[in-house]
Amino acid sequence: MKIKFVLLFLSCVVLANCGDDNNTNDVKITENKEQNAPITAKTIEGIDYKDYVLSPESEKAIVTWERYHELAMQINYLKKADFSFFNGEKELLKKFIEEFKTQMPKELATNHITSRNAIIETTLLKLNESLTLDNISRKDKLKGIKEVFIAFSNLNYMINEKLESDVYGKIQPEK
Numbered sequence: 001m002k003i004k005f006v007l008l009f010l011s012c013v014v015l016a017n018c019g020d021d022n023n024t025n026d027v028k029i030t031e032n033k034e035q036n037a038p039i040t041a042k043t044i045e046g047i048d049y050k051d052y053v054l055s056p057e058s059e060k061a062i063v064t065w066e067r068y069h070e071l072a073m074q075i076n077y078l079k080k081a082d083f084s085f086f087n088g089e090k091e092l093l094k095k096f097i098e099e100f101k102t103q104m105p106k107e108l109a110t111n112h113i114t115s116r117n118a119i120i121e122t123t124l125l126k127l128n129e130s131l132t133l134d135n136i137s138r139k140d141k142l143k144g145i146k147e148v149f150i151a152f153s154n155l156n157y158m159i160n161e162k163l164e165s166d167v168y169g170k171i172q173p174e175k
Contacts, residue, residue, distance in 0.1 A: 001115050015139055025113045037138065039138065039142065041079065043142065044078070044081055044142075046169050047149065049153060054107070054156050054159060057163045057164075058159045061107060061108060062108070062159065064103075065103055066103060067100035070096075071152065075149065078145065078148065079149075086128055086131055087131035087132050088128075089127060090125070093124060093125065093128050094125075097120075097124060100117065100120075100121075101117055101121070108159060108162060111160045113155070116155040118150075119151045119154070121153045123144070123147045123150075126147065127141075127145065131144070
């Protein structure tokens with residue numbers, strides 16, 4: 001008797017699950033279309049992060065740091081979905097990173113800023129890899145772009161903090 005009840009229950013479950021599988025196929029097709037869609041400037045605009053800009057004092061401190069200005073310009077191009085700098089030759093990117101580190105002004109050569117430079121190096125190389133390989137998903141490419149934006153923004157923040165602490169460190173209390 002129990003066996004008949006179990007068989008009846010299982011057949012009801014099987015019949016209930018039999019049906020039209022078009023819904024799952026539609027979801028998969030939509031996901032594939034979204035994954036294969038090109039990354040546009042509008043897509044990049046939707047990336048959420050805190051964007052720090054340099055203070056006027058910081059602008060004066062980095063005026064001779066040519067590679068910083070070039071990186072800032074390339075990041076602005078990246079915001080417009082121009083990947084030419086970031087998906088180019090890896091050796092050229094490595095050379096750029098070396099020059100970026102060596103041209104850094106001496107007054108900014110602190111541990112905090114040097115570590116931010118290392119993070120920028122890592123994120124640039126990671127983005128280069130994800131943009132040049134075909135089997136990397138769109139989601140991972142967008143994540144790499146966001147990481148570059150965050151790393152550059154944090155470098156700006158650290159430069160501002162360093163120069164601000166220098167100014168406040170020179171202020172003497174009145175006697």
